[in-house]
Amino acid sequence: MAVPIAVLDCDLLLHGRGHKTLDRFDIDTVSDDFLLTTFGFPREFIYFLVDLLGDSLSRRTQRSRAISPDVQILAALGFYTSGSFQTRMGDAIGISQASMSRCVTNVTNALVEKASSFISFARDDSTKSQSKEDFYRVAGMPGVLGVVDCAHIAIKAPNAEDLSYINKKGFHSINCQLVCDSRGLLLSAETHWPGSLSDGEVFKQSSVWTFFEEQENHDGWLLGKDIVFCSTGDRLYPLKKWLMTPLQYPETPADFRYNMAHTATHEIVDRTFRAIQTRFRCLDGSKGYLQYSPEKCARIILACCVLHNVSLQSGLDAWTFERTETPDQSEGGCEQADAVDSEAFRIRQELINNHFN
Template sequence: MFWLADKRCMNHIKHGHIYSHFGLEFILYLVELLREGLCRRTQRSRAISPEVQVLAALGFYTSGSFQTSMGDTIGISQASMSRCVSNVTRALVEKAPQFITFNRDPSSREESFQEFQRVAGFPGVIGVLDCVQVAIKAPNSEDSSYVNKKGFHSVGCQLVCDARGLLLSAETCWPGGLKDTVVLERSAFYKQVQDTEEGWLLGDRRYPLRKWLMTPVDCPESPAELRYNLAHSATHEIVDRTFRAIQTRFKCLDGTKGYLQYSPERSSSILLACCVLHNASLQSGLDAWTLERTDPLEQPESLEQRPEDRDSQAEDLRRQLILKHFS
């Protein structure tokens, strides 16, 4: 078996950070999950076992190290390391529909309502929504659409998660310069949720109020509106906590360690692969927020909404919600 055949890799698993992040059982599960896809891509003349490929990729995702140093650690060349990361990333992206799904059946919806209501008393929540940024190197074309409002190049990732931090949707392919509202309106998820009749998502002040998307009251004038905003904030924070935990576990996404040294397309694939790993590890019993950082939350700017963009039905629905549950 591979683990006995390659003592250097075995030692790295037992004593390195990869084992502390996932545990041997999950790593073995991952190897079997991806084995067929990895074997399909490996050229026979330069065959690298699925075990080595998975270990190399996990090392890169979790260390934030450049491929040279990670390759040295487990004893493979930089070129082989690069192939491993590419192969495992593609194999994980292929698994995304299996691990990241927005389930809309009634029993799942009711369970979601209960789990979210236990957080801060906010009723009817089916998910929390946010758009986050991951720093990348400047594209070769110097495409200004990837420069975000903070002035650095990034890819935008629209995330929706449940009360446990499990991702229900992850769209990682957006230029960092796009506004969150534009990303939402162009996303595949937008088409899925517009006809939602029971329950709603929670979004912050950067999003428009809709019947299926509850946002904070801009200037709360009553104790009920204030209670609504507090419950909204405490519940919506789950998506921020989830992304911080993903960045902490997968340090290749952590901007404090440097940006991803790849094209926007490849960076988006790496980000989606890490989202798949996050969900797979949760479904295997690991805790979503074990490695969570405790950064202060950034207060979003309010959306400047034109009068013609207002949704009066959504405003009525929010008023009724506040009156019934927060008065």
């Protein structure tokens, strides 16, 4: 009697019984070194992810021979951290390219569902106070709640008609805005903005802008860069009561000390970007651009941001895999005088007088 093909798993058909199939791969049978070098994370962290995402991944795979949550997680981690396309990573755990693609999608969606639980400005007063103290120890800048910056992640061209993702350097990208604390923990990650938008345009449309603008009382501030474009006169990040920018024309020793402290403290978000792109090689461009729609690319980037925070909260170092070279993420511009918020200007001047004189 013929057996309907629908009941057979495609991986079994492709690889045969002599190959490790999806239900034969056992995480407990491989070495710690294999897990770390192949999938980028230690065994304990992978077990934590299985506990965190297991229910969601089980719901997503209701087939009779569904791939187990731990194998799905290994498949996705392998793709995120190696940057290799899915065939090689699928071979490492004995699943087909089609199954590998489903695993990456399932795990990405499960991580995105957890984003608000791991990436948030919602912190108690004690945590905020500790973060300010940690920022102050970096370079003597008081009152810092977080540092903000953008970086471009290369993606494939969506289609011939869509020019919104072509950035100023001529390639298709998503402009991602991150805010992090002194440890590199992400407080905000917006990974969906088209590459044609400048950092300033992203910032003014972001949830971060809305969050701080709607607050009546600010018990600190973010730090942002301040480049002004000759063509438009627009600031990269405008000086606000809740956003401190460098002085464009420092004159006094206190001005220069303030700018130096600002630069040294702001560098934390740049280091965090570099660490994320180095740990998750699918984002750093060395393996080529992300081969998906902008919407799926945005979800993959956000999933990596969630993993960054989960790993940091699990005790791993935020900058363990940080590369030393600094990618050119800046947008060309020149200094130009521009009107600023008078109250914000007063607050910054008071900060300089009280702490850098």
